[in-house]
Amino acid sequence: MTMLLELHDVSKQYGNNTIALSDVNFSVREGEFVSVIGPSGAGKSTLLRCINRMIDASNGEIVFDGVNALGLKRKELRNLRTKIGIIFQHYNLVDRLSVIENILHGRLGYKSAITGALGIYSREEKEQALKLLNILGLEDQVYKRSDQLSGGQKQRVGIARALIQNPKMLLCDEPIASLDPNASKVIMDYLKDISKSMGITVLINLHQVDVALKYSDRIIGVSKGSVVYDGSPRHITKEEIHHIYGSEAGDLIMDLGEDTDYAG
Numbered sequence: 688m689t690m691l692l693e694l695h696d697v698s699k700q701y702g703n704n705t706i707a708l709s710d711v712n713f714s715v716r717e718g719e720f721v722s723v724i725g726p727s728g729a730g731k732s733t734l735l736r737c738i739n740r741m742i743d744a745s746n747g748e749i750v751f752d753g754v755n756a757l758g759l760k761r762k763e764l765r766n767l768r769t770k771i772g773i774i775f776q777h778y779n780l781v782d783r784l785s786v787i788e789n790i791l792h793g794r795l796g797y798k799s800a801i802t803g804a805l806g807i808y809s810r811e812e813k814e815q816a817l818k819l820l821n822i823l824g825l826e827d828q829v830y831k832r833s834d835q836l837s838g839g840q841k842q843r844v845g846i847a848r849a850l851i852q853n854p855k856m857l858l859c860d861e862p863i864a865s866l867d868p869n870a871s872k873v874i875m876d877y878l879k880d881i882s883k884s885m886g887i888t889v890l891i892n893l894h895q896v897d898v899a900l901k902y903s904d905r906i907i908g909v910s911k912g913s914v915v916y917d918g919s920p921r922h923i924t925k926e927e928i929h930h931i932y933g934s935e936a937g938d939l940i941m942d943l944g945e946d947t948d949y950a951g
């Protein structure tokens with residue numbers, strides 16, 4: 688498998704005092720499903736946002752699909768962003784628009800300002816939106832206003848909007864943090880299926896360690912801006928979880944129970 692994403696010594700400082708990321712190094716292979724875990728404030732969101740340059744890293748190198756993302760100018764950056772779909776905790780849908788209109792917004796990165804502003808989409812784009820609606824079980828909601836959907840349905844629209852970009856990677860920033868356990872499972876199952884069936888790489892921030900261990904090929908543990916664990920979910924030990932979470936680890940370890948073969 689080839690590397691799709693490589694981070695070399697990536698650091699991010701906010702203002703004079705906050706070092707959010709410190710010399711982060713890791714690579715992600717094409718098709719891998721990787722979870723980033725760590726306590727609140729560890730730098731997980733900053734890490735994800737640096738990858739598509741929603742935030743600019745202070746130092747280091749981020750290579751995506753063979754291109755150094757940090758050196759890109761406007762047009763190439765737009766190009767890069769079409770290959771990276773983003774899924775947000777709060778969905779970021781346009782409430783007053785229908786489900787299908789929100790999904791088609793995922794195509795805006797491919798359009799000129801004028802065709803985008805006029806909402807002009809081709810027949811192929813509309814057909815692809817309908818296909819994705821079917822895949823994500825939203826075929827009965829096509830023309831519903833987005834603010835009339837449940838949280839789980841909104842997140843499925845968010846996934847469809849990301850997929851219509853034809854991305855190579857999905858960056859998912861706490862995609863289930865606002866959902867109940869049932870809706871969370873539905874979303875995680877869709878993300879896993881999509882990753883497998885479409886060969887899309889997934890990099891996902893999660894607060895729920897048990898979910899991360901269950902779904903991921905690999906876990907990256909972040910603490911105070913540094914990667915302190917990078918490996919399989921199968922063999923992660925309680926000591927390693929303690930190392931990632933520090934004093935917050937107690938309850939998490941109790942929730943996980945005695946068996947350390949969590950992914951089994």
Ligand SMILES: Nc1ncnc2c1ncn2[C@@H]1O[C@H](COP(=O)(O)OP(=O)(O)OP(=O)(O)O)[C@@H](O)[C@H]1O
Nearest residue numbers: 701702705707725726727728729730731732733734
């Ligand atoms: N825009 C900003 N300006 C200044 N400091 C920031 C900014 N965004 C984040 N930080 C700080 O950077 C550090 C990392 O924050 P980040 O949001 O990346 O952590 P996180 O692991 O995603 O946390 P959480 O799990 O609570 O979302 C924290 O100390 C945070 O206060």
